[in-house]
Amino acid sequence: MKVKSRADKIWDIVFVIFCLLVSAICIIPMLNLLAKSLSGVDYIVRSEVYLIPKGLNFKAYATVLKDAKYVRAFFWTVFLTIICTVASLTMTTLCAYPLIFEGLKGRKAINVFITITMFFNAGTIPNYLLMQKLNLLSNPLVLIIPGVMSVYNMIIMRSFFYGIPDSLRESAEIDGASFFRILISIYLPLSKPVMATLALFYAVGRWNGYSDALMYMRDAKYYTLQLLLYNIINNINQVEVATQEGFSAPGLSESLKAAVVMFSTVPILCIYPFLQKYFIHGVTLGAVKE
Amino acid sequence: MKEKGKTSNFKFGVYMKRYWQLYVMLLLPLTYLLVFKYAPMVYVQIAFKKYSLVESIWKLPVAANHGFEYFIKAFKTNDFKYALRNTLTLNLLDLFLGFPAPIIFALILNELCFARYKKVVQTIAYMPHFLSWVIIYSLALQLLAPNDGLVNMVIHDLGGKAIPFLNEEGHWIGSYIGFGIWQNFGWGSIVYLASIAGINPELYEAAAVDGAGRFRKMWHITLPGIKPTIVVLLIMSLGNILGGGFDRPFAFQNNLVMRVADVIPTFVYRVGIKGLQFSLTTAVGLFQSVVGVFFLLMANFISRKLGERGIW
Numbered sequence: 268m269k270v271k272s273r274a275d276k277i278w279d280i281v282f283v284i285f286c287l288l289v290s291a292i293c294i295i296p297m298l299n300l301l302a303k304s305l306s307g308v309d310y311i312v313r314s315e316v317y318l319i320p321k322g323l324n325f326k327a328y329a330t331v332l333k334d335a336k337y338v339r340a341f342f343w344t345v346f347l348t349i350i351c352t353v354a355s356l357t358m359t360t361l362c363a364y365p366l367i368f369e370g371l372k373g374r375k376a377i378n379v380f381i382t383i384t385m386f387f388n389a390g391t392i393p394n395y396l397l398m399q400k401l402n403l404l405s406n407p408l409v410l411i412i413p414g415v416m417s418v419y420n421m422i423i424m425r426s427f428f429y430g431i432p433d434s435l436r437e438s439a440e441i442d443g444a445s446f447f448r449i450l451i452s453i454y455l456p457l458s459k460p461v462m463a464t465l466a467l468f469y470a471v472g473r474w475n476g477y478s479d480a481l482m483y484m485r486d487a488k489y490y491t492l493q494l495l496l497y498n499i500i501n502n503i504n505q506v507e508v509a510t511q512e513g514f515s516a517p518g519l520s521e522s523l524k525a526a527v528v529m530f531s532t533v534p535i536l537c538i539y540p541f542l543q544k545y546f547i548h549g550v551t552l553g554a555v556k557e
Numbered sequence: 558m559k560e561k562g563k564t565s566n567f568k569f570g571v572y573m574k575r576y577w578q579l580y581v582m583l584l585l586p587l588t589y590l591l592v593f594k595y596a597p598m599v600y601v602q603i604a605f606k607k608y609s610l611v612e613s614i615w616k617l618p619v620a621a622n623h624g625f626e627y628f629i630k631a632f633k634t635n636d637f638k639y640a641l642r643n644t645l646t647l648n649l650l651d652l653f654l655g656f657p658a659p660i661i662f663a664l665i666l667n668e669l670c671f672a673r674y675k676k677v678v679q680t681i682a683y684m685p686h687f688l689s690w691v692i693i694y695s696l697a698l699q700l701l702a703p704n705d706g707l708v709n710m711v712i713h714d715l716g717g718k719a720i721p722f723l724n725e726e727g728h729w730i731g732s733y734i735g736f737g738i739w740q741n742f743g744w745g746s747i748v749y750l751a752s753i754a755g756i757n758p759e760l761y762e763a764a765a766v767d768g769a770g771r772f773r774k775m776w777h778i779t780l781p782g783i784k785p786t787i788v789v790l791l792i793m794s795l796g797n798i799l800g801g802g803f804d805r806p807f808a809f810q811n812n813l814v815m816r817v818a819d820v821i822p823t824f825v826y827r828v829g830i831k832g833l834q835f836s837l838t839t840a841v842g843l844f845q846s847v848v849g850v851f852f853l854l855m856a857n858f859i860s861r862k863l864g865e866r867g868i869w
Contacts, residue, residue: 390842
């Protein structure tokens with residue numbers, strides 16, 4: 268770069284400050300929540316809690332940790348997320364890998380078959396009736412199978428596979444390796460970035476999703492964390508919650524809600540920064556197609 | 558078909574001996590799509606039939622008005638009219654206010670000259686995308702509460718009166734759109750940043766030689782450079798003008814604002830799954846799907862007419 272003019276330097280500073288403000292806007296809601304979850308109830312009610320906790324205490328967290336229903340939902344969702352991520356990655360790989368072989372007969376028809384599902388969705392009620400027909404309502408599998416593969420993610424993986432040089436697999440083919448062997452020993456070891464990205468997408472999708480549990484799950488013991496959170500936030504079954512789990516102390520609810528939200532958010536916030544370089548690549552693969 | 562010449566000596570056995578593994582792999586995913594994406598389409602016919610719990614769907618009687626009874630009924634229902642209007646309004650507001658945000662953010666990030674700072678800002682800006690809408694709504698509740706919400710506390714400290722951000726129709730729309738932008742501007746910028754990174758640096762050097770300043774370069778090089786990306790994403794947003802998810806509006810809804818907050822997916826859930834009016838809501842869903850595909854085709858057509866690359 269050349270020597271900068273005065274105006275240029277001023278603009279540099281303007282942009283730095285702008286980004287500082289934008290970052291603050293992203294973080295402040297979380298800080299406010301954290302402060303409330305750690306504050307004394309009286310201070311919240313008197314509108315004295317801004318970004319720093321007042322009357323620091325961990326009562327809200329202790330209450331949440333003692334709440335059997337909440338702890339159960341938390342571990343159930345962790346378990347569900349792991350299962351879903353593994354199943355989804357497997358399915359996505361099984362779909363994406365064969366489609367990169369130009370010699371595969373019927374490849375074009377299969378591609379059309381897959382693409383149609385991206386444009387036309389039967390709709391909420393037909394899906395619901397299907398789950399009913401398959402006897403999946405209130406079966407925990409309904410939280411795993413219907414969303415097991417996203418065609419959009421499959422396309423991202425396929426684009427990544429296309430980027431792996433053909434020459435690598437051709438030499439293996441000459442050596443007589445089967446297609447399965449090539450997948451295991453050439454493609455998968457080279458696919459860590461896309462696997463990390465899609466694992467994150469699937470895991471976040473499962474962790475954050477609540478509409479499938481809301482619509483299909485009739486058995487409250489399989490509610491996902493987000494659905495439970497929805498019910499807590501909207502005071503659904505408040506009486507039951509209050510009497511059974513001790514969520515009843517008057518005025519505690521604000522800091523308690525804050526603590527519940529913190530608990531449900533932290534796992535993902537701990538993971539995503541480490542996968543940043545991967546998911547940036549993944550998003551780009553999905554959008555810029557040439 | 559470049560393999561046309563080969564078909565004469567194509568040996569099925571030899572081919573299968575080599576390729577059978579690929580078909581076995583595809584078996585599971587294709588079955589999945591068949592069962593969970595195609596099979597539900599069978600149930601779309603109940604939009605044209607009188608649904609009953611006991612009868613098989615193939616034997617249901619056709620609805621009145623040549624099967625269009627439920628479509629006509631939907632358009633006579635006030636709740637549906639509100640839902641349709643709100644879907645369009647909220648999506649259009651998202652488009653006008655939310656679409657430019659990631660572009661502007663990407664342009665400004667691109668001007669930052671400290672690489673480390675830029676990376677930290679990016680990481681922070683991606684954070685809201687990883688929060689669920691239930692969590693975002695609870696953040697909104699805590700932040701915007703009339704008495705002990707941070708925003709109203711600050712307004713109060715500055716001498717203003719508390720604003721009912723989530724409980725009054727006009728303000729609710731503002732909060733809904735605002736949190737939508739908040740959630741997406743950082744994540745949305747990734748694509749544009751990648752697109753900017755792909756611009757030939759020689760163009761900037763040449764412009765600098767010609768004496769172009771920062772903003773001239775932004776206007777004449779960066780923006781034209783990312784125009785194809787902008788157009789593709791704009792087409793997809795336009796095609797989605799009657800679409801939209803369930804999670805965000807449903808999480809944000811409350812009884813005081815239903816008149817502006819109810820959208821088609823939440824209407825379908827409330828009236829269909831909760832209210833058991835399956836035929837009516839399937840008709841509504843079908844209407845949404847068909848019009849959605851139509852919008853997408855239109856947007857793509859227009860963009861091609863304008864000399865831009867379509868999305869297919």
